[in-house]
Amino acid sequence: MDELSLYVLDITMNSVRAGADAISVTICEEGDWLDFTVTDNGCGMTEEQVKKLTDPFFTTRKTRKVGLGIPFLTMLAEMTGGFVRITSTHESVSDDHGTTTHARFGRNHIDFIPLGDMIETVLTLIQGSPDINFTYTHKTDGGTVYLSCAELREILEDVPLNEPEVLAWIRENLREQYDAASAS
Amino acid sequence: MKSLEELKAIKAKMQDKVTLRTSSAQTRVVVGMATCGIAAGARPVLAAFVEGINEAGLSDNVIVTQTGCIGICQYEPVVEVFNGEEKVTYVKMTAERAKEVIEKHIKGGKVVTEYTIGDTAK
Numbered sequence: 001m002d003e004l005s006l007y008v009l010d011i012t013m014n015s016v017r018a019g020a021d022a023i024s025v026t027i028c029e030e031g032d033w034l035d036f037t038v039t040d041n042g043c044g045m046t047e048e049q050v051k052k053l054t055d056p057f058f059t060t061r062k063t064r065k066v067g068l069g070i071p072f073l074t075m076l077a078e079m080t081g082g083f084v085r086i087t088s089t090h091e092s093v094s095d096d097h098g099t100t101t102h103a104r105f106g107r108n109h110i111d112f113i114p115l116g117d118m119i120e121t122v123l124t125l126i127q128g129s130p131d132i133n134f135t136y137t138h139k140t141d142g143g144t145v146y147l148s149c150a151e152l153r154e155i156l157e158d159v160p161l162n163e164p165e166v167l168a169w170i171r172e173n174l175r176e177q178y179d180a181a182s183a184s
Numbered sequence: 185m186k187s188l189e190e191l192k193a194i195k196a197k198m199q200d201k202v203t204l205r206t207s208s209a210q211t212r213v214v215v216g217m218a219t220c221g222i223a224a225g226a227r228p229v230l231a232a233f234v235e236g237i238n239e240a241g242l243s244d245n246v247i248v249t250q251t252g253c254i255g256i257c258q259y260e261p262v263v264e265v266f267n268g269e270e271k272v273t274y275v276k277m278t279a280e281r282a283k284e285v286i287e288k289h290i291k292g293g294k295v296v297t298e299y300t301i302g303d304t305a306k
Contacts, residue, residue, distance in 0.1 A: 006223070009217075009227065010223075013222075017252065072219070120231060124217070124230055127248070127250070155192055155195060156194075159198045164235070165194045165197070166191070166198075
């Protein structure tokens with residue numbers, strides 16, 4: 001994967017599959033670091049599952065025997081002097097369950113890969129899961145880009161967020177926010 | 185700026201159409217979006233199907249959905265097209281190939297054999 005936004009998509013898909021109905025994706029670019037954090041209210045993981053996460057031969061899926069999402073991300077983050085931290089509370093432990101994945105990358109490190117197209121990542125997530133309340137926040141050097149599916153849904157009511165016209169509106173809205181952030 | 189007023193206008197326009205659509209969709213396009221699919225380039229393939237089907241005016245009859253890993257990672261990006269009882273599995277897809285599948289298969293009813301798993305695995 002040659003852009004970070006694909007890793008963000010991959011990690012957020014884990015939250016979707018964990019049955020979350022609210023997922024927040026936050027990207028923060030500040031100083032030497034790019035941090036992204038994905039927080040969900042899905043089923044969460046047990047302590048034992050969290051321990052095994054960096055093992056490529058651990059996966060909960062049944063269609064194949066390897067899971068490379070987290071090992072890939074961890075390798076990439078550590079190569080740039082960063083890290084990946086995952087905290088999780090399994091639904092058997094608490095009603096306040098879910099998972100938070102925080103990845104940090106050194107923005108000026110030679111092995112840092114560009115963030116890439118976050119708009120397409122956000123659109124892919126909404127297209128696939130129009131009923132999930134995604135919150136997207138991207139703090140750039142020039143300003144903050146923000147989208148809340150819950151706020152859009154208040155206007156759209158029963159019109160799904162993955163209607164092509166709605167997706168096109170979201171794409172344009174984000175693009176204009178990014179333009180404004182890079183102009184300031 | 186894309187205003188919320190514009191979004192309200194979209195809502196007003198779409199409201200009646202949506203209920204009609206969910207009951208009349210005949211073709212389902214399913215794109216694999218697990219780690220293997222994403223790494224192989226599934227994101228632009230999905231976008232090409234969503235946009236292409238809308239532009240072709242087919243969104244009343246065709247729905248595009250996503251799925252996880254179906255176990256043939258070496259052939260990703262994988263796209264399955266369901267039509268009634270029939271299922272066609274396209275492999276190693278690109279945005280360009282997606283446009284071709286929309287034009288020839290979904291619109292024209294003719295399977296693009298050279299991109300199917302049967303032809304590729306030979």
